[in-house]
Amino acid sequence: MKRLLIPFVLIFFCNAIFARQNISITAPPSMMDTSITRLAIEDVQRLLKQACDCEVSLNNPDAEVVFVLPDFPEYYSCPPNRFQQAATVPYYPYPAHDFKWTLSQNGNKTSMTLEADCWQGVSFGLYALLQEQLGFRFYHPRESIIPQWEQFPLKAPFTFEGTALFDKKGFHLHTQHPLELTEQLHDGTIENALHDIKEYLDWLVRNGQTYFEFCLLESIDRNAWQHHAKAMTNYGHQRGLIMGIDLSLHMIQQKSFQLYKTAPKSFRGKKKQMIKNLDWLLAGGWDVLNVEFSTAEFVGGNRKKKELLRLHILAWMQENSHAKLMGRKHVVKDEMERLAKEPLVMDSAQKALDKERGILIHTVMFYDMTEPQAPVYENENLRHMFDLLLEEKEVRETWYYPESAYWITFDNSIPMFLLPYLNARLSDIDTCIKYEIPGHITFSSGWEWSYWLFDWSIARWSWQYSRNGENQKRHPLDAVELLFPEERFIYSMQQCLDLQQRMLKDSNLIQWLTAMTVTDELPLGLAQNYMPRPPHFYKDISNNIPLETIEQIRREVLPLLDTFARNSFIIGLGMKINLFPKRYPLIREWMDGVLITGLRAQHRYHTLQFLLDRREAELLKQKFDGSPLLLEAEKVRMDALKIVTERESLYRYPVALLGRKRYSHTAYQYGYLYPVSNLHFWNREERQAEQNKWSPFFMNIWDIAKIVGLKE
DSSP, X not given: OHHHHHHHHHHHHHHHHHOOOOEEEEOOHHHHSSHHHHXXXXXXXXXXXXXXXXXXXXXXXXXXXXXXXXXOOTTOOOOBOHXXXXXXXXXXXXXXOOEEEXXXXXXXXXXXXXXXXXXXXXXXXXXHHHHHHSSOEEEETTXXXXXXOSSOOOOSSEEEEEEESOSEEXXXXXXXXXXXXXXXXXXXTSTTHHHHHHHHHHHHHHTTOOEEEEEOBXXXXXXXXXXXXXXXXXXXXXXXXXXXXXXXXXXXXXXXXXXXXXXXOSHHHHHHHHHHHHHHHHTTTOSEEEEEOOSBTTBOOOHHHHHHHHHHHHHHHHHHOOOEEEEEEOSSOGGGOBTOOOOOXXXXXXXXXXXXXXXXXXXXXXXXXXXXXXXXXXXXOSHHHHHHHHHHTTTSOEEXXXXXOOTTTTSXXXXXXXXXXXXXXXXXXXXXXXXXXXXXXXXXXXXXXXXXXXXXXXHHHTEEEEETTEEOOOOTTHHHHHHOXXXXXHHHHHHHHHHHIIIIIITOTHHHHSOOOHHHHSOTTTOOOOSOOOSSOHXXXXXXXXXXXXXXXXXXXXXXXXXXXXXXXXXXXXXXXGGOGGGHHHHHHHHHHHHHHHHHHHHHHHHHHHHHHHHHHHHTXXXXXXXXXXXXXXXXXXXXXXXXXXXHTTOSSOHHHHSSBOOOXXXXXXXXXXXXXXXHHHHHHHXXXXXXXXXXTTTOOSOHHHHHTSOO
């Protein structure tokens, strides 16, 4: 009998320890009567059920774990947040949304009490607790990690606070490019269009974001789209989001929606057309209009007339709408703009009205706004944008507006996985916090090939979380660490980040890895360097450089390409996927990104060596056979294509949408990853070298006239 008693006691004891605890959310009527909190509570209830495989009820005082939410009195008015309170310029309001959790225990009962000043704080507090403390990971709109636990993992003493580092924080989807949601946002008749959009808006809220925006295109069906717009904005407002839309005054490139067409010859005609379009747009429920006032990049135009039109829009919006007018400032310096005329000299009334608009200060690619070297858009660096940020914040509401990816050959279309984006974005966030910039809106252009990691990291960095009074540290790889706390894997990713930062950015090796575009290969005087470019055109390397330059490139560039490629392979292959079977897909995605970036360097090594050897043979009047080098380049491309094929089978959205030719509302009749599907730019470089052809239209896949706006 005694022998039977011991196992029985152990079984009873183990069952008592691992018995699943029921959870209840105490949700007063004020929480369920408001969509912002009701939708969050219902979503969190579903998520918790998946994690604990237990009952997750509402308002059950007998549950072992109780989430106690605040109860706002009838007709409660949310207080302004500290950003609005500190503002000395006209400011678009958003409620206070900081929060604090406190855990208390009474015997076997655990109470989690949430303090917040508004419904948005309750929503963000619920999701942040799940992601930052309970093991949930909302890293992609279509994928999340749901933990599995038998017992509620938090114990007293425990407090958890979230402090918003920005008031306006969110993402601009650059749907002038054929991205994951471009078609759904422009056509509500597409299957699951609204579902896909809601899925993304849910991701924003789960990650504590307050703002959504996308580029509206001229190719919409205006009669049908207005109903679709209302459905989008209604859902965004139900979730507590500010809903913005990007359009143009009269931008002709890339099908941007225009407030007026070319037909009106007079100011009166332009104003009439603008107001008609503004009235139609704002009926869709948009909160922010981000209006581009340039005709095209590098084209300044008649600034005086544009500023008069902008003042007219501001005056009309003050009387007819609660929406905010914003506008962005590009990285192109004023003195570099073509056809630019003198700006308007404003009187005091015009200056006061002009302060009502806000501004987004834009920077590009993986450069931050204070580093000394950022060779993009014909700039030495982007410090002029930093200076403008500090200047404008004293005049008007100012948001920072950096990129987390760059389509059209810099990375996604090559493709490369560029971890220095993490360093740059965190550095800029810290700079914005230091100088009290109230808004941070990220310019996003695609999530595959691990670019979701950058958006997710940025979203989390827009908050300062603290546990038991100690701030959680923010560092470039903290999102990676959140997914994989294993030291060996973190070490591999840190190695890769350090390698890329040191070689691609600090040594500017990236200038040799980007692909040439039409604007680079135009005749001298017309070419524009949007991206980092080598000091010599490939056409000149192939046909014009002297022997000493050949030797210099061999000595200074080829070893760097080879070293970077070899080290990338060592790091990528050393990630040891077999050690992390549960997270295989994510590690495989990062591994593939690291490897294909190394292959990109290796491919350039062979094509560049081919050009150098052929030019040397020409100068020395020697016979040249470069076929072995091109065969090596082709072999590298085939190895890379194997990675592409595997990645395509794992894309989160249909490969037909992302990586194939198809109809698009944009000026590009294919998905944004179509150039990746066959590594078009890699193959083009081999053929350019082989045939010594350097026309911008050689193997061109773009409809240039449509992109620049010369035809519909």
